[in-house]
Amino acid sequence: MELKDKLLSSFLAFEENVNMNSDIHDIRSRAIKDFEEMGFPTKKQEAWKYTSLNKVLKHDYTVFPKKHDTIDYRDVEQYFIDDIDTYKIVFIDGIYSSHLSATTHEKIDACLMSSALNNSKYKPIIDNYFNTVAPKESLTSLNTAFSREGAFINIPKNTMADKPIQVLNFSTGNESALLVQPRNLIVVGENSHVQIIERHQSLTDQPVLTNSVTEIFADKRAIVDYYKIQNDNHNASLIDNTFIEQHRESQCSVHTFSFGGNLTRNNLNYYQKGERIDSTLKGITVIGGKQHVDHNTLVHHTEPNCESHQDYKGVFAGSSTGVFNGKIVVNKEAQKTNAFQSNNNILLDDKATINSKPQLEIFADDVKCSHGCTIGQLDDEALFYLRSRGIPLKEARALLMYAFANNVLESVKIPELKARITNIIALKLGVNVGYSL
Amino acid sequence: MLKIKNLHAKVEGLKILKGIDLTINAGEIHAIMGPNGSGKSTLSSVIAGKEEYEVTRGEINFEGEELTEFDAEERAHKGVFLSFQYPVEIPGVTVTNFMRTVINANRQAKGLKDMPANEMLKMIRDKSELLEIDRKFLSRSLNEGFSGGEKKRNEIFQMAMLEPKLAILDETDSGLDIDALRIVANGVNKLRRPDNATLVITHYQRLLDYIIPDYVHVMLDGKIVKSGGKELAYELEEKGYDWIKEEVGA
Numbered sequence: 001m002e003l004k005d006k007l008l009s010s011f012l013a014f015e016e017n018v019n020m021n022s023d024i025h026d027i028r029s030r031a032i033k034d035f036e037e038m039g040f041p042t043k044k045q046e047a048w049k050y051t052s053l054n055k056v057l058k059h060d061y062t063v064f065p066k067k068h069d070t071i072d073y074r075d076v077e078q079y080f081i082d083d084i085d086t087y088k089i090v091f092i093d094g095i096y097s098s099h100l101s102a103t104t105h106e107k108i109d110a111c112l113m114s115s116a117l118n119n120s121k122y123k124p125i126i127d128n129y130f131n132t133v134a135p136k137e138s139l140t141s142l143n144t145a146f147s148r149e150g151a152f153i154n155i156p157k158n159t160m161a162d163k164p165i166q167v168l169n170f171s172t173g174n175e176s177a178l179l180v181q182p183r184n185l186i187v188v189g190e191n192s193h194v195q196i197i198e199r200h201q202s203l204t205d206q207p208v209l210t211n212s213v214t215e216i217f218a219d220k221r222a223i224v225d226y227y228k229i230q231n232d233n234h235n236a237s238l239i240d241n242t243f244i245e246q247h248r249e250s251q252c253s254v255h256t257f258s259f260g261g262n263l264t265r266n267n268l269n270y271y272q273k274g275e276r277i278d279s280t281l282k283g284i285t286v287i288g289g290k291q292h293v294d295h296n297t298l299v300h301h302t303e304p305n306c307e308s309h310q311d312y313k314g315v316f317a318g319s320s321t322g323v324f325n326g327k328i329v330v331n332k333e334a335q336k337t338n339a340f341q342s343n344n345n346i347l348l349d350d351k352a353t354i355n356s357k358p359q360l361e362i363f364a365d366d367v368k369c370s371h372g373c374t375i376g377q378l379d380d381e382a383l384f385y386l387r388s389r390g391i392p393l394k395e396a397r398a399l400l401m402y403a404f405a406n407n408v409l410e411s412v413k414i415p416e417l418k419a420r421i422t423n424i425i426a427l428k429l430g431v432n433v434g435y436s437l
Numbered sequence: 438m439l440k441i442k443n444l445h446a447k448v449e450g451l452k453i454l455k456g457i458d459l460t461i462n463a464g465e466i467h468a469i470m471g472p473n474g475s476g477k478s479t480l481s482s483v484i485a486g487k488e489e490y491e492v493t494r495g496e497i498n499f500e501g502e503e504l505t506e507f508d509a510e511e512r513a514h515k516g517v518f519l520s521f522q523y524p525v526e527i528p529g530v531t532v533t534n535f536m537r538t539v540i541n542a543n544r545q546a547k548g549l550k551d552m553p554a555n556e557m558l559k560m561i562r563d564k565s566e567l568l569e570i571d572r573k574f575l576s577r578s579l580n581e582g583f584s585g586g587e588k589k590r591n592e593i594f595q596m597a598m599l600e601p602k603l604a605i606l607d608e609t610d611s612g613l614d615i616d617a618l619r620i621v622a623n624g625v626n627k628l629r630r631p632d633n634a635t636l637v638i639t640h641y642q643r644l645l646d647y648i649i650p651d652y653v654h655v656m657l658d659g660k661i662v663k664s665g666g667k668e669l670a671y672e673l674e675e676k677g678y679d680w681i682k683e684e685v686g687a
């Protein structure tokens with residue numbers, strides 16, 4: 001059976017399994033109808049021109065994994081940032097793992113979507129925010145139809161989350177092939193601040209497809225720093241849909257570190273709803289083999305005096321492929337917008353490719369917008385310079401790649417995370433770095 | 438220490454070095470002078486192991502080994518150092534981190550453990566004082582936005598850190614004002630030992646007032662056409678290169 005048909009027929013069984021209030025039921029039913037109409041995206045659509053889901057969709061995915069609680073902390077320790085204290089919301093095959101998690105309801109809520117959906121205490125938040133910024137798009141609608149689990153983070157106003165929150169999604173490969181659809185909701189109140197680290201990790205070589213949706217709301221003067229570590233197994237694919245609504249003077253940053261996985265598609269949309277908002281989108285991609293990473297971003301400026309900063313760096317080896325599709329929309333009312341976008345790439349091999357395309361739709365006249373894209377190789381002069389000082393070729397190449405990506409790492413505010421990312425890059429490049437940059 | 442015999446080299450199909458002979462013994466300072474485009478930087482790069490330059494004939498013997506058999510990094514490990522005419526800017530890597538990587542790469546090549554951090558910092562401090570380099574300078578990105586003089590001073594700082602056996606200084610004096618020239622020359626002189634040697638490449642006799650050569654060679658069109666003592670440098674300063682061209686019939 002085609003995956004689409006399988007999903008449509010699974011929906012009925014899914015609805016019987018979840019006992020939830022009628023509002024959510026309506027949202028889900030509408031979403032499955034939308035998905036039925038739209039189907040999966042194809043390369044005929046402009047936004048999917050360079051990314052084909054065909055191969056990824058051909059597996060016979062299990063949609064309802066059974067619960068196995070067989071993971072020992074020791075076996076997955078390496079995927080946690082464990083040198084700092086954090087809250088942890090952990091899922092195994094899409095199901096909450098209480099023994100690996102450390103949730104809280106004290107000053108903030110860092111807990112589960114399923115409990116938020118079922119607890120009347122959270123009804124006002126769900127009513128106000130759930131599925132309000134996520135657009136009607138095929139994969140997002142599909143996620144909405146099956147939404148029942150994920151991270152629920154609620155930071156009341158005037159609150160600093162006292163530690164970062166890690167959201168980890170493990171898949172065990174106990175099912176032959178697995179489709180998981182985490183649904184996260186993050187609501188950050190006025191003057192509040194939170195740091196979140198998200199990771200998807202498959203623990204075996206079984207095919208996994210994650211279709212994740214995250215909605216983030218930043219109220220007035222809120223500060224949200226979100227870090228995505230994408231370093232999954234070669235058989236795991238990820239479609240990450242993240243939608244952010246920002247209000248007056250809020251600052252939101254998303255850093256996406258893409259090193260692993262088979263196919264990775266990041267749909268990252270920012271909707272600004274107020275003045276003096278700051279939106280930051282940064283990414284480092286280092287891939288090889290047949291890997292594919294696609295960054296599809298949107299920043300929608302609707303009011304005056306706002307900024308957006310996009311800086312994506314990519315290093316592509318083997319016959320890997322990259323896509324950067326960055327759209328900036330500036331409404332007529334959004335005067336004095338500063339919107340910056342840059343996408344710089346290094347191709348290490350002849351067969352590696354990158355498709356980079358900025359899309360600017362500017363309707364205001366008093367704006368500063370800049371965009372730039374570069375595609376190049378490692379500089380031979382620089383390589384010779386480093387080697388002439390005694391640095392071996394492999395390390396010299398790695399050093400230049402670090403140097404290239406470094407300014408994206410610089411803005412990571414959690415030092416332990418920065419160190420971890422540096423290590424992952426070093427491992428990826430096959431070098432042992434005795435220095436930190 | 439260095440014996441170059443009948444060295445020919447090509448780049449992009451173009452013959453640039455056309456039979457160089459040069460012998461440098463430990464403890465000596467040699468100077469090569471010559472007009473622009475005569476092949477001085479090419480010779481430096483060929484000795485240091487730049488891959489774009491193809492050695493078509495001849496040999497470069499360094500302490501009994503044929504250098505052309507080795508990669509640039511291996512030549513560095515053997516004690517060859519090139520102060521670049523145009524040092525490369527590497528944004529994103531600080532001078533300190535670069536030095537740390539360089540020192541440890543050279544130690545690893547010798548089978549030594551990484552240098553302990555405090556020892557490294559002390560060494561960086563001492564050597565930067567020798568070149569009168571400001572502390573702030575060390576945390577800037579390597580050569581990025583450095584003035585011409587700062588770049589050259591930074592090259593000699595690296596030389597001081599590495600203490601090479603053979604140092605080739607390619608136009609290290611260009612872009613330096615008289616004070617910086619004195620500091621750099623002073624640094625080079627302090628690093629002199631009976632068991633190392635220096636090859637100074639320059640346009641101007643000025644530098645040779647500070648770094649006094651034992652031998653001066655004149656390079657024209659890919660060949661060394663005349664050699665002499667330091668007085669040859671004064672003669673060139675005074676009379677230019679034309680008389681030599683006439684003398685050798687070039």
Ligand SMILES: Nc1ncnc2c1ncn2[C@@H]1O[C@H](COP(=O)(O)OP(=O)(O)O)[C@@H](O)[C@H]1O
Nearest residue numbers: 448449451453472473474475476477478479480
């Ligand atoms: N990478 C290169 N590609 C093509 N020509 C080169 C290259 N490097 C040097 N040359 C040529 O070789 C000649 C010698 O250059 P160079 O060694 O830089 O001279 P010098 O240092 O004496 O001024 C010049 O004619 C220069 O144009």
Ligand SMILES: [Mg+2]
Nearest residue numbers: 477478522608
């Ligand atoms: Mg030159």
